Amino acid sequence: MTNDDITRSVLDDVAYMVLATADADGEPWASPVWFAIDGYDDLYWISRPDAWHSRNIAARPDIAIVVFDSTNPPATRQAVYMRATAERVNDPNSIAHGVAVFSRYSVAQGLGELTVDEVTGDSELRLFHARVREHWILENDRDIRVRVHP
16 A cells, blocks of 8 residues: 555545644644545535634634544554645635535435535534645654655
8 A cells, every 4th residue: 555545545534633723823722623525635624613723724724634543553553644724615606515525424424414504694603624735644653754645
């Protein structure tokens, strides 16, 4: 299995990612969120706009992300590390696209379909998107980053 295959496998099989954000002053915050992918460069999640990580993204859209399966034993674990630019999705066409992507994952997990109404209007939730600029995994269980291109 190639490093790119490993990357795709982790991103396809894991339901949660950890967002590493910082506020306007650089104070860090990490948040796990359930996510859906569109290809391997576009990740979507739903959050409240007043959540700490959402406010941080509004102030500083450059983020880091890690996706890993915490149920794997240490000797067999693998993670994908990413740099991305994140934003709250506001454009109606982009919302419709993101909701369709998110719904595919939601239905597959038995959670039902997401609707546009659930992330617009008076809803407390909004759709967020991260565009990944770089992906890495670690080399042979060491803390040496290897750039990958899933």
